[in-house]
Amino acid sequence: MTTKDIKLDHVSIRFGAFTAVDNAHLTIKGGEFFSFLGPSGCGKTTLLRCVSGFTEPSEGTVSIGGKDMRGVGPNKRPTALIFQNLALFPLMSVAENIAFPLEVRGVGRKERRKKADELLDMIALPGVGDKKVHELSGGQRQRVAIARALAVEPDILLLDEPLSALDLKLRHHMRTELRAIQQRVGLTFIYITHDQGEALTMSDRIAVMNAGVIEQIGDPETIYNKPKTAFVASFVGETNAISGKVTSQSDGIVSVQTPLGVLKGTAAGGRHYKAGDECFVFVRPEQLGLVGAPGAIQSMDNQLTVQAVKEEFEGNARHLFLNAQGQDLRLSRTNLGGVSDHLAGQAVQVGFAADQAIVLPHGSLAGA
Amino acid sequence: MGVLQQGLSAFTRKHGLGVACFIGLSVFVWVVFLIVLPQLSMLDFSFRYNLPRAEVGGPADVYTLDNYAYFFQGNDGTFNALDIGILVKTMVAAVIVTVIDIAICYPIAFILAHSATGVAARLMVIGLIVPFWVNEILRAFAFRVLFGATGLVNSIGLSAGFWDVPIDFIRADVALYSGLVYAYILLMIFPIFNAVEALDRNQIEAARDMGASWWRVHWRVVLPIAKPGIVSGATMVFMLTAGALAAPQILGGPSNLWFTQLIYQWFNESANWQRGSAYAVVLLVVCISFVMMLMRVFKVSIGEIGR
Ligand SMILES: Nc1ncnc2c1ncn2[C@@H]1O[C@H](COP(=O)(O)OP(=O)(O)O)[C@@H](O)[C@H]1O
Ligand SMILES: [Mg+2]
Numbered sequence: 001m002t003t004k005d006i007k008l009d010h011v012s013i014r015f016g017a018f019t020a021v022d023n024a025h026l027t028i029k030g031g032e033f034f035s036f037l038g039p040s041g042c043g044k045t046t047l048l049r050c051v052s053g054f055t056e057p058s059e060g061t062v063s064i065g066g067k068d069m070r071g072v073g074p075n076k077r078p079t080a081l082i083f084q085n086l087a088l089f090p091l092m093s094v095a096e097n098i099a100f101p102l103e104v105r106g107v108g109r110k111e112r113r114k115k116a117d118e119l120l121d122m123i124a125l126p127g128v129g130d131k132k133v134h135e136l137s138g139g140q141r142q143r144v145a146i147a148r149a150l151a152v153e154p155d156i157l158l159l160d161e162p163l164s165a166l167d168l169k170l171r172h173h174m175r176t177e178l179r180a181i182q183q184r185v186g187l188t189f190i191y192i193t194h195d196q197g198e199a200l201t202m203s204d205r206i207a208v209m210n211a212g213v214i215e216q217i218g219d220p221e222t223i224y225n226k227p228k229t230a231f232v233a234s235f236v237g238e239t240n241a242i243s244g245k246v247t248s249q250s251d252g253i254v255s256v257q258t259p260l261g262v263l264k265g266t267a268a269g270g271r272h273y274k275a276g277d278e279c280f281v282f283v284r285p286e287q288l289g290l291v292g293a294p295g296a297i298q299s300m301d302n303q304l305t306v307q308a309v310k311e312e313f314e315g316n317a318r319h320l321f322l323n324a325q326g327q328d329l330r331l332s333r334t335n336l337g338g339v340s341d342h343l344a345g346q347a348v349q350v351g352f353a354a355d356q357a358i359v360l361p362h363g364s365l366a367g368a
Numbered sequence: 369m370g371v372l373q374q375g376l377s378a379f380t381r382k383h384g385l386g387v388a389c390f391i392g393l394s395v396f397v398w399v400v401f402l403i404v405l406p407q408l409s410m411l412d413f414s415f416r417y418n419l420p421r422a423e424v425g426g427p428a429d430v431y432t433l434d435n436y437a438y439f440f441q442g443n444d445g446t447f448n449a450l451d452i453g454i455l456v457k458t459m460v461a462a463v464i465v466t467v468i469d470i471a472i473c474y475p476i477a478f479i480l481a482h483s484a485t486g487v488a489a490r491l492m493v494i495g496l497i498v499p500f501w502v503n504e505i506l507r508a509f510a511f512r513v514l515f516g517a518t519g520l521v522n523s524i525g526l527s528a529g530f531w532d533v534p535i536d537f538i539r540a541d542v543a544l545y546s547g548l549v550y551a552y553i554l555l556m557i558f559p560i561f562n563a564v565e566a567l568d569r570n571q572i573e574a575a576r577d578m579g580a581s582w583w584r585v586h587w588r589v590v591l592p593i594a595k596p597g598i599v600s601g602a603t604m605v606f607m608l609t610a611g612a613l614a615a616p617q618i619l620g621g622p623s624n625l626w627f628t629q630l631i632y633q634w635f636n637e638s639a640n641w642q643r644g645s646a647y648a649v650v651l652l653v654v655c656i657s658f659v660m661m662l663m664r665v666f667k668v669s670i671g672e673i674g675r
Binding site for chain 2: 054074087089092100104
């Protein structure tokens with residue numbers, strides 16, 4: 001439909017001495033589903049408000065479709081923002097809410113109602129136009145907010161954690177729904193979330209943010225499989241982080257001296273380490289395997305003897321919590337049926353392949 | 369009745385019989401002695417003749433519509449244009465004062481609730497409240513001084529060359545309107561503030577984002593939320609303005625009577641409490657009917673005002 005790229009050119013946003021967004025530099029392509037993923041307080045909302053025009057960048061420029069947006073108010077930008085709390089108007093009916101942008105543009109009453117009903121059909125809520133907002137369920141309100149934003153016919157839809165108020169089931173359902181709506185209307189969606197599951201399932205590309213800084217931009221698989229920083233590795237998905245010092249590197253394989261002995265992992269992004277560099281070895285729970293178990297990983301370059309502390313059953317998976325000389329590790333196995341082998345309290349042999357572990361330089365970890 | 373009984377016994381169980389009796393008794397005393405009885409006796413008064421002391425309670429002391437008839441028809445049985453005119457003028461003036469108060473207080477309440485923060489907000493509130501420590505009479509006279517022929521407003525206007533001869537603000541009722549508008553400003557600001565404070569800022573921003581002008585944001589988003597507050601403030605300001613006595617007495621122009629002054633004259637100067645009561649009842653009934661009618665027009669229920 002439209003192909004308006006959004007370009008953030010070295011954008012920084014400061015509140016007094018505090019830098020909420022630090023030097024964001026990226027281009028979001030027209031028609032893309034782009035997510036900003038990061039923990040609460042990392043500056044996501046601030047960045048989104050800057051794109052929508054409620055905040056001006058302290059440095060750098062925002063341009064949409066090649067046009068510098070400095071001084072252009074939120075009402076003049078081709079964007080529509082869906083607020084974290086939706087901000088539906090409680091005293092208006094659902095149809096009035098949806099048609100409000102049309103009312104603003106001077107569209108007549110009849111035509112407004114017609115358009116509102118069309119949009120209600122599109123979000124699969126036909127016939128609720130005359131209800132009050134508080135008569136709808138959380139998921140329905142969510143969709144009404146989307147319909148209201150789409151009524152402006154924006155080029156870019158900005159969504160600020162729109163699913164955070166919903167319960168788990170609905171959240172999962174709405175992921176699919178949102179993605180489907182985006183593909184149907186062909187708009188650019190800029191989506192903000194602290195939920196990596198949402199970002200991974202819906203996005204074409206993700207920018208992972210930490211403390212105002214964009215640490216990595218990439219498609220979901222790259223973000224998950226090839227994190228570039230310690231923060232991204234630890235924030236996106238579950239992982240085990242083992243701290244150590246590089247002893248040597250041959251080709252892509254790095255040997256790291258850790259409290260658990262020398263471990264081998266892959267140098268992320270073709271990086272070169274010197275002996276003595278402080279680093280983390282990251283290995284995901286599903287890449288850690290029990291030695292000798294049926295279907296276990298074939299080439300276990302790294303093998304450890306650890307103490308199994310407890311086992312957790314999550315239906316589709318079993319999580320084994322391990323302790324190796326004070327270092328907590330987590331191992332996940334797909335549940336293929338059968339009975340638990342009751343490993344808790346026993347010493348077990350675990351291992352992982354060098355090409356499944358990632359070595360990254362020291363840096364802040366998520367939730368640490 | 370059942371609901372009342374249930375509530376009563378629940379209250380007794382929760383707070384004990386002593387507290388229940390105390391609360392019940394105080395409410396009873398308050399309602400009966402301070403609200404119902406005085407009003408009833410006024411109502412009773414208004415239907416009696418103004419008799420010499422000796423005849424009160426005698427055979428001549430019977431009920432009559434004479435006092436009300438006088439209000440409508442005067443002495444000669446024709447239309448009492450003078451008194452009815454004063455009532456109408458008082459009502460119109462009270463409406464004007466109320467409208468001016470809404471126009472002044474809505475922006476102040478909105479800014480107080482949504483723009484002012486920290487020190488600025490606190491200073492604003494203090495600036496609004498502290499002047500009301502000065503009593504009503506003193507404030508009224510201060511306005512008289514302010515707007516007098518040699519007052520501050522005239523001397524500034526004259527020396528700045530805005531006008532050449534002192535303007536008689538008192539005769540033009542400017543002083544009266546200003547005094548009344550100012551007197552009830554808090555009663556308007558706080559209900560509106562209460563209502564508007566509940567508004568989520570994001571709604572304003574959402575409306576802006578969808579292209580709404582400031583005017584439309586207020587008309588469609590803020591005003592509907594503020595409406596119960598405005599109505600609540602407006603009823604209070606209207607009732608109190610229509611019933612004001614000191615300000616019209618002190619600030620009113622010489623040829624311009626307020627209806628309350630008329631009531632006052634019947635009670636005090638003519639020593640005719642019966643007729644005074646009738647006039648007071650007329651004022652009360654007219655005011656209440658007027659407010660009820662407006663609530664109808666603006667589709668506000670009495671319950672909303674209580675919030
Ligand atoms: N108007 C503001 N004034 C001062 N600090 C702010 C303002 N808005 C946001 N911040 C700060 O900027 C940081 C990022 O906030 P925000 O963008 O809301 O984070 P997120 O949406 O990622 O949770 C927070 O530390 C917050 O306190
Ligand atoms: Mg946020």
